Amino acid sequence: MEVEHFSHPGHPLILINQVLECSCELVICSGCEGPIWGPCYSCTSCYFFLHKKCAELPREIKRRIHRRHPLHLLANPPYKGECDCDRCRKTCNSI
Incomplete structure (x- = not known):
């Protein structure tokens, strides 16, 4: 799909x-930056992965x-540095 x-x-x-196994390196989700161990979406032309979720x-x-x-x-944060959650x-x- x-x-x-x-x-x-x-x-x-x-x-x-x-x-996924990518030359013994841990594959990281480009969205949440967590490790990917199961189903994911991958770009075939670059090193971009997203957890299915x-x-x-x-x-x-x-x-x-x-x-x-x-x-x-949002795809990217609208600011740089640290912020405090209002909740x-x-x-x-x-970054």
């Missing part, structure tokens, strides 16, 4: 159902705590 994903425009992603996330979600303003999934007050890092 082939999909287009907003985070990797111009490159179709192909679903891979087996565990990360690739299938909705672009917009609405939460009860912030009903009037939906949250939008839990934890510090997040951005």
Whole structure:
């Protein structure tokens, strides 16, 4: 199965159902930056991978705590450095 994903425009992603092994290196999700051990989407022309679950996330979600303003999934952070979560007050890092 082939999909287009907003985070990797111009490159179709192909679903891979087996565990990945890439020259003994850990394969990392380009979305959440976590290790990939199961099904994922892969770009055949570059080293870009997404967990199946990360690739299938909705672009917009609405939460009860912030009903009037939906949250939008972005391909890149809109800022650089550290920020604080308005809900839990934890510090997040951005590259």
